[in-house]
Amino acid sequence: MEKRIIIDHQLLQIIVERLCRQIIEKHDSFKHSVILGMQPRGVFLAERIHKKLQDILQKEIPLGYLDATFYRDDFRRKDIQLKANETKVPFAIEGKNVILVDDVLYTGRTVRAAMDAMIAFGRPERVDLAVLIDRKHSRNLPIQANYVGKGVNCLDSEKVLVELTEQEGILEDNIWLMSKMTV
Numbered sequence: 744m745e746k747r748i749i750i751d752h753q754l755l756q757i758i759v760e761r762l763c764r765q766i767i768e769k770h771d772s773f774k775h776s777v778i779l780g781m782q783p784r785g786v787f788l789a790e791r792i793h794k795k796l797q798d799i800l801q802k803e804i805p806l807g808y809l810d811a812t813f814y815r816d817d818f819r820r821k822d823i824q825l826k827a828n829e830t831k832v833p834f835a836i837e838g839k840n841v842i843l844v845d846d847v848l849y850t851g852r853t854v855r856a857a858m859d860a861m862i863a864f865g866r867p868e869r870v871d872l873a874v875l876i877d878r879k880h881s882r883n884l885p886i887q888a889n890y891v892g893k894g895v896n897c898l899d900s901e902k903v904l905v906e907l908t909e910q911e912g913i914l915e916d917n918i919w920l921m922s923k924m925t926v
Contacts, residue, residue: 782828837865851886
């Protein structure tokens, strides 16, 4: 069983702080910006970024959750029926700068589906993508993150496992690289 840690809880705190500072540089006062966490696991990172940004800026920033399950191009191809997660977008996206947040950027297909799902809430002015892990050299679509916690070179036989304390049963933040045989 091969499993190695690529980000521990201390490094994760530094990475979240850096991501927030980079986002502030581009979105300044957040007057026209909103944050959308991608279901299911991107919401945990989005909540952390959201909280940290509000602490730094001392202002309210709109936060929502977006599920792209039914917009996926492989939705009908799976043998098992996919279960949707909550979509909660309590604000209009029309004309806003959206910061889309996910834990891992892999093939780009989930991000493409999320952008399709987002249109149901209006046409954003701009969409930026923030990810904790960018699995480099694995894209099926030409999608690139604007903000990256850490880039990781992975083989197809490897998986990135993100464990955040907001997830049920997780006591400590850790991000692992593991062979799919151990999953």
